[in-house]
Amino acid sequence: MSATLITTAGSGFDVEKLRNDFPALHQDVHGKPLVYLDNAASGQKPLAVIEAIDHYYRHDHANVHRGVHTLGERATAAYEGAREKMRIFLNARDVNEIVFVRGLTEAVNLVANTFGRERFGPDKTVLLTRMEHHSNIIPWQLVCAQTGGGLKVAPINDRGELIVEEFEKLLTPDVALVAMVHVSNAIGTINPVRECIALAHARGIPILVDGAQAAPHMPVDVQDLDCDFYCVAGHKMFGPTGIGVLYGKAEHLENMPPWQGGGEMIRRVTFDSSDYAAPPARFEAGTPNIAGAVGLGATVDYLQSVGMSSIAAYEQELLTYATEILSGVEGVRLVGTAQDKAAVISFVVDGVHPHDLGTVLDRQAGVAIRAGHHCCMPLMEFFGVPATARASFAFYNTRDEVDVLASAVANARKIFN
């Protein structure tokens, strides 16, 4: 196999050159070159991000929004600079619409416990889709258990696509909020979120979008989508762990009560009562993950230098190739075959449990995939499988790696059949 295969998407997309930006990709696992296909779980980090965090800790670290000294000012500038970068990345109208959180899970919990809690009640529901990740199910369940009300679930078809007509029928007056995933982590389906948002808004229903799998792989424009909330996980977009972003429309954030209390989120404190800071500080109690935000800012710079449209185009080419090659392996059945799909391939192999496949691919071929229910148990139940194997791609993956995966899957079948 050619190690210098160059695949182009549009002009100048040089995957081999981009791979050099990711130190972790260049290692052997069990004697084989690592083939990292677990990007939906977490992305690898470009050197620019690692160096930005290193530089921050070596030179600029102090607490933010406090010190009048030089390091405090530098840290604050770096932290707030990262917020502005995220604003541009998501095309939010105002930088104060960008709240730094721990990750997607915290973003959803924040909205559920503030915006949600104020709207829920015994006669109210939250409308989800069948393909939600547990992180966009459990926070709503927890709040509903306290406020009353419950969840409604929009169905999907056998290809794993949302049935939009059914979704629309479920938008009845009891729905306090819609919470739906932009791109399914488990099967790759790209939901028609823009259309869903318009349908919800036509009935005055606000909508939160889980963008964890969309932001790393395609351009996202929250103004164009017109969503009320958009949630992003830093580590999935090749940034650090422990940092994420909640985008919320200013009109919502300004009217939301605080969630966690502490320093940073107040205006004036007495033992009788306190006034809370304006967003986003209101939702960032305590010393934030400053280094994480700095790393995320560097990630955004990096992704924009590559170009999100180029990334999306390249990954679509890779998906087409991988779908064709993997479908051709005897005994392989793809789970989730949506027409509009991101570069995620969930599959089962006749006679080989996904968990065993994961171990064999790792030990025999250095291929890292995910095996399991992908935190989407209701979706797995729909497809009638307890688990699948999942290969999820990023812009640094190559056709050669797809070939390695396919031949490793074929070899695994020989062990068990």
Next chain:
Amino acid sequence: MDLYDLYQEVIVDHNRSPRNFGKPEGYNRIAEGFNPLCGDRLTLYLRVDDTGTIEDIAFEGEGCAISVASASLMTECLKGQPVSKAEALFGSFHKLVTGGESEPGVDLGKLAALAGVREFPSRVKCATLCWHALKSALNEK
């Protein structure tokens, strides 16, 4: 550590054709084992007589080769044995797959085929799922 130390012939065989698979008649103990991390799920059925002998033992469910083979081997090894032996084997088996010292005087027999699991830390739970189910079935009165 070779992959074939994990997927030995006996493991592959017990996965392909699990012994004592299905829901037996007249069981008087039952327990479920579930691994939320990977979705492996099994139900264990036992018939224990008044003298504390495991007269019958069987399982059903779905899981990876390690968990299915482990359950199959466990049932084969415990059928007709006293409950006290099952309890002793639990401890020895756990040490076998987690890399602890082996216990003198306990013959694990065919269960020793699962020793390779100790080199695959993420798979230990698969091998012990059925044993944890066994423990809760035996503790249930």
